[in-house]
Amino acid sequence: MSDALHFASHRLQEVALLIMAIVYTLRLRWILKFPAGKERQAPTGVGSLNPRGSIIYSWFNIAQPWAMESTRTKFFLYLQFVVFHVGVTVAIGLSFVIPYGPGLLEYSTIVLVIQVLCFAAFIVGIMRIIRRLGSKAMRVISSPDDYFAVLLLTVWFFFAALAAPNNYAAGEAALLTYFWLTAFFLIYVPFSKISHYLYYPFTRYYLGKTLGRRGVYPIVRGNK
Amino acid sequence: MGKPRSHKAEKVLERLEKKLNRQIVMSLAACVHCGNCSSSCHYVLANPDDPTYQPSYKADQLRKLFKRHVDWTGRVIPWFVKAKSIYTDEELEELKDVVFGKCTNCRRCSINCPMGVDHATFNRMARGLLVSVGVMPEGVAVVSKDQWEIGNQMGVLKEDYLDTLEWMEEELQEELDIPDIKIPVDKMDCDVVYSINPREVKYDPRTIAEAAKIFHFAGENWTMPSEGWDMTNFGLFSGDDDLGGAVGRRLYEKTEELRGKKLVISECGHGYRSTRCEAPNWGKIDVPFVMESSVDTMLRYIKERKIKVDKNKNTERVTFHDSCNNARSCGLFEEPRELLNLVVTDFQEMYPNRTENYCCTGGGGAMSMSEYTPNRLKSAKIKAEQLKATGAKYVVTSCHNCVDGLTDLIKHYELDMKVTQLVNLVANALVIPEKVKEPEVEKVEVPVEAEAPAEAGDLAGRKILVVDDEPDILTFFSTVLEDNGATVIQASDGDEAIEKVRQEKPDLVTLDLNMPGKDGGQVFEFIRKDEELAETPVCIVTGRPELRRLIYDRPVPPPEGYLDKPVDEETLLRNVRKILAVG
Ligand code: SF4
Ligand code: SF4
Numbered sequence: 001m002s003d004a005l006h007f008a009s010h011r012l013q014e015v016a017l018l019i020m021a022i023v024y025t026l027r028l029r030w031i032l033k034f035p036a037g038k039e040r041q042a043p044t045g046v047g048s049l050n051p052r053g054s055i056i057y058s059w060f061n062i063a064q065p066w067a068m069e070s071t072r073t074k075f076f077l078y079l080q081f082v083v084f085h086v087g088v089t090v091a092i093g094l095s096f097v098i099p100y101g102p103g104l105l106e107y108s109t110i111v112l113v114i115q116v117l118c119f120a121a122f123i124v125g126i127m128r129i130i131r132r133l134g135s136k137a138m139r140v141i142s143s144p145d146d147y148f149a150v151l152l153l154t155v156w157f158f159f160a161a162l163a164a165p166n167n168y169a170a171g172e173a174a175l176l177t178y179f180w181l182t183a184f185f186l187i188y189v190p191f192s193k194i195s196h197y198l199y200y201p202f203t204r205y206y207l208g209k210t211l212g213r214r215g216v217y218p219i220v221r222g223n224k
Numbered sequence: 225m226g227k228p229r230s231h232k233a234e235k236v237l238e239r240l241e242k243k244l245n246r247q248i249v250m251s252l253a254a255c256v257h258c259g260n261c262s263s264s265c266h267y268v269l270a271n272p273d274d275p276t277y278q279p280s281y282k283a284d285q286l287r288k289l290f291k292r293h294v295d296w297t298g299r300v301i302p303w304f305v306k307a308k309s310i311y312t313d314e315e316l317e318e319l320k321d322v323v324f325g326k327c328t329n330c331r332r333c334s335i336n337c338p339m340g341v342d343h344a345t346f347n348r349m350a351r352g353l354l355v356s357v358g359v360m361p362e363g364v365a366v367v368s369k370d371q372w373e374i375g376n377q378m379g380v381l382k383e384d385y386l387d388t389l390e391w392m393e394e395e396l397q398e399e400l401d402i403p404d405i406k407i408p409v410d411k412m413d414c415d416v417v418y419s420i421n422p423r424e425v426k427y428d429p430r431t432i433a434e435a436a437k438i439f440h441f442a443g444e445n446w447t448m449p450s451e452g453w454d455m456t457n458f459g460l461f462s463g464d465d466d467l468g469g470a471v472g473r474r475l476y477e478k479t480e481e482l483r484g485k486k487l488v489i490s491e492c493g494h495g496y497r498s499t500r501c502e503a504p505n506w507g508k509i510d511v512p513f514v515m516e517s518s519v520d521t522m523l524r525y526i527k528e529r530k531i532k533v534d535k536n537k538n539t540e541r542v543t544f545h546d547s548c549n550n551a552r553s554c555g556l557f558e559e560p561r562e563l564l565n566l567v568v569t570d571f572q573e574m575y576p577n578r579t580e581n582y583c584c585t586g587g588g589g590a591m592s593m594s595e596y597t598p599n600r601l602k603s604a605k606i607k608a609e610q611l612k613a614t615g616a617k618y619v620v621t622s623c624h625n626c627v628d629g630l631t632d633l634i635k636h637y638e639l640d641m642k643v644t645q646l647v648n649l650v651a652n653a654l655v656i657p658e659k660v661k662e663p664e665v666e667k668v669e670v671p672v673e674a675e676a677p678a679e680a681g682d683l684a685g686r687k688i689l690v691v692d693d694e695p696d697i698l699t700f701f702s703t704v705l706e707d708n709g710a711t712v713i714q715a716s717d718g719d720e721a722i723e724k725v726r727q728e729k730p731d732l733v734t735l736d737l738n739m740p741g742k743d744g745g746q747v748f749e750f751i752r753k754d755e756e757l758a759e760t761p762v763c764i765v766t767g768r769p770e771l772r773r774l775i776y777d778r779p780v781p782p783p784e785g786y787l788d789k790p791v792d793e794e795t796l797l798r799n800v801r802k803i804l805a806v807g
Contacts, residue, residue: 030296031246031249031250032246034244034245034246034249035245035246036245036246036247037245037246037247037505038505039505040504040505040508040509040510040511041500041501041502041504041505041511042514042515044500044501044554044555044556058340061338061340062338068335068336068338069264069336069576069580070260070261070263070264070336070337070338071260071338073263074260074263077260081258081338135259136275137259137262137275137278138257138259139275140275140276140278140281141257141259141275141278141280141281141284142257143257143304143305143306144303144304144305144306145297145304145305145306146256146257148304191296191297192297193256193257193305196253196254196255196256196339199250199253199254199339200254200339200340202246202250202254203247203250203251203254203339203340203341203342204339204340206246206247206250206340206342207247207334207340207342208340210247211335211555214501214553214554214555215554215555215556216335216551216552216553216554216555216579219335219579219580220557220558220578220579221576221577221578221579221580222573222575222576222577222578
């Protein structure tokens, strides 16, 4: 392994992670400086969950595609969402496995699974780019941040798939690109829409708390 | 030097940061522009070619300010996240058209956003920001003013409110032949204090009488307050938390003053949500008594066998429309269905329903914003299709706002359907105990004329001026009234109406509002201001409920009657007879 690859897979990642942690700490402080509204009214509705139950329901709402009309009726988009986010998890995990647990990648099945997942996410990334560019409705709501984020992740998935065998003896280009992209990704996310995963627990916590207390969660609908 | 900014724009930005709380900040920051919520919105579904109706696009009109002035990336590289400031009053007007004219705050997109972005909540906040600098639809300004100054959102004066209660009490006594049936006012230490929507006083007093009938037969110890009786709250629509808190406080304080044990809120979605859920938060009030919807109350009476109902009295097919505020903000969707199933024989669900039901399109104060009526009615196509598919003759809803919204769309889409509320169905299904029907006191013989039901010819000798620009209505009204003995004069526009009323001095004028030349409001004001004609009874007839308030905004005594188009023969005659005290 060259010094450049060693640096990119170790020190560079650690620095990038540190920067991300600092920026996110500041971000959390910023979020918490806004007052949280208080619900004073007595609970309503027959279906009221206890506060904790409704918050947990809200957090895991996304894992129940049948619960929301938007995920139920657009199941293919929901599947894309799942594949894309599994891809993110795997590609991030890979950036830890290669430097700290390369032994895992000696199993060809594991490598294959990682590659399939990253490649599937890459394909979904392309589909998402096409959707964002091709649909008038999507173009109207998209900002450069939205385009850049999906493009960055799509390219990153591609290189993660190539980097998965960790075969630096056969050439380091893919590994180097993957690690530099990962570092960029880590530093960039707190300033982009990708940090939505940091907000998710908050938005869902408050929505769950309010709608649970009001008996709206869990969602009830009548079947046809 | 930066771009100059108008005073109002300056104030909006200044107040934006103060209004933000953690929930709203997160909702503003978290949208990933996935477009998943788009197909949840009735505006989008009715305008498939216009992507600016998408919830996330509408939300971005406020979000761009948040990003430019509060969030960090938008401050440094605004173009990257489409962050943008606001400078002119024209831009504020554009924002107004989005937050008031393109969204009813129905919260359907909120429950369909995988991220948990609660667009409806910050859309309300955006409304509040604009209202704070006086940028709002005229109707919102007028209604808010009435609620601040007169204490209710329709400007009903205390004496008119009390008169109406008295009138309804007398009607009930007559109808049921029970002299001791009462609509108590300001009775102390009651178990139930009953609050209503001013629309009930103005246009639908029947619902007050029917609620009174139910309370009476349930043996309830109840009262209505002489003040602080309006449970509606325009603060919910205008985004003005101060107004919202103040209106709630009036109700709570009055209930406490009367030492009431429970505040019952009549069927109104936004009234229920505001009074029961939001006003304690807006006004930072810890309410010490119980509050419930009259739907719960009626259901309990039946379950506890305090009243008996016979569902065979309501045999026509009905469907149920969930008010957004009841269903998506208060979880009130099973109780009305349970009640409905007890009082009707043929209940047909519409789809989707409960938390997924579509807005009546008159929510969020839309009925008071006549400038957006064409848009509203266009977006109502979704609801119209939903209603039509049920094949129902009646759509039942627990919300006065929805009654108006649905009535309007039913007329617009020419559906063969009427709107009603649970209180009407429960009252109709009520089994009146025999012993009450036959008072123990010796029956007094009354002259036949006094008891005889109204019959054909009973309008003989009455001169009625029918004013309407629609020839069909002129003919229909004239035929019905003439068949019942009245002498009918016709006028098809405002100027002709004034001429005829001067010449003929009729006993009653039925007056359309929307007409060429002088409109009905001007004709009405002319009649009321003319010394000779001022006492002439007037019955307003309109197909646009939102115009009704234009009449009540005039500095003259209110009309004697009100009819919503389409009017059927029975309703017309009943109202005419009532106004002329015939039969
Ligand atoms: S509001 Fe939610 S569903 Fe709608 S575009 Fe934003 S993240 Fe997606
Ligand atoms: S709150 Fe309702 S009307 Fe407003 S954007 Fe969302 S779905 Fe549409």
